[in-house]
Amino acid sequence: GENVEQHPSTLSVQEGDSAVIKCTYSDSASNYFPWYKQELGKRPQLIIDIRSNVGEKKDQRIAVTLNKTAKHFSLHITETQPEDSAVYFCAARGGGADGLTFGKGTHLIIQP
Amino acid sequence: GAVVSQHPSRVICKSGTSVKIECRSLDFQATTMFWYRQFPKQSLMLMATSNEGSKATYEQGVEKDKFLINHASLTLSTLTVTSAHPEDSSFYICSAPPNQGARAFFGQGTRLTVV
Numbered sequence: 239g240e241n242v243e244q245h246p247s248t249l250s251v252q253e254g255d256s257a258v259i260k261c262t263y264s265d266s267a268s269n270y271f272p273w274y275k276q277e278l279g280k281r282p283q284l285i286i287d288i289r290s291n292v293g294e295k296k297d298q299r300i301a302v303t304l305n306k307t308a309k310h311f312s313l314h315i316t317e318t319q320p321e322d323s324a325v326y327f328c329a330a331r332g333g334g335a336d337g338l339t340f341g342k343g344t345h346l347i348i349q350p
Numbered sequence: 351g352a353v354v355s356q357h358p359s360r361v362i363c364k365s366g367t368s369v370k371i372e373c374r375s376l377d378f379q380a381t382t383m384f385w386y387r388q389f390p391k392q393s394l395m396l397m398a399t400s401n402e403g404s405k406a407t408y409e410q411g412v413e414k415d416k417f418l419i420n421h422a423s424l425t426l427s428t429l430t431v432t433s434a435h436p437e438d439s440s441f442y443i444c445s446a447p448p449n450q451g452a453r454a455f456f457g458q459g460t461r462l463t464v465v
Binding site (some may be wrong): 239270279280281282283284301327336337338339340343 | 456
C-alpha cells in the first residue's frame with residue numbers, strides 16, 4: 239500500500255518568513271495530493287490540493303509543488319502569519335475510490 | 351464545498367458498551383464514505399471504506415466485528431464501536447467525496463472516551 243513520509247515534524251518560523259513542508263510517497267499510481275490544516279480538536283481543513291497532471295499550484299500565500307519522478311511534493315507558505323500556526327498534514331490517494339494515506343503531520347509554529 | 355456532518359461530536363461511554371457514530375452528507379450523495387481514527391498528537395489513519403449498498407472494506411489490522419459499518423443510504427454511514435474499551439478512546443472522523451476522484455471533506459469528528 240501507499241506510504242507517505244512527512245518532514246519536518248515541527249517547524250518554527252518567524253512571522254513574515256516562509257515555511258516549507260515536504261512529503262514523499264511510495265506508490266507511483268497515486269494521483270491526488272491534498273494538504274490539510276488541523277487546529278486542535280477540530281476537523282482537518284483542505285487548504286490546497288494538486289493532481290498528478292500538474293507540477294505546481296498556487297493560491298494566494300500557499301503553493302504546492304509536485305515532482306512525480308522523485309515522488310515528492312511540498313507545501314510552501316509565504317508571508318506567514320500567527321493564524322497559520324497549526325498542524326499540517328499531507329496526503330496521497332491512488333485510485334479515485336481509495337481513501338487518503340496521510341503523512342504524520344507537521345506542527346507549524348509562527349513566532350511573533 | 352460539500353458539507354459533511356458527523357454526530358455526536360463527543361461521547362463518553364462505559365467499557366463494554368457500544369457506541370454509534372453517524373456521518374451524513376448534507377448537500378450531495380455519497381456512494382463511498384471513509385472512516386478514519388486519530389489518536390492524540392498522531393496522524394489520521396484510514397480504518398475502512400464504507401460502500402453504499404455493499405459491505406465495507408477494512409484496512410489491515412482493523413477488526414470488522416468490532417467496528418461495524420453500515421452505509422444504508424446515499425447520505426448516511428454509521429460506525430458502531432462494539433464492546434468499547436479504553437484503548438478505543440480516540441477521535442473518529444469521516445469523510446465523503448461528492449463523487450469518485452473528487453476532493454474529500456471531513457465531518458466534525460467524534461471524540462470518544464471509554465471509561
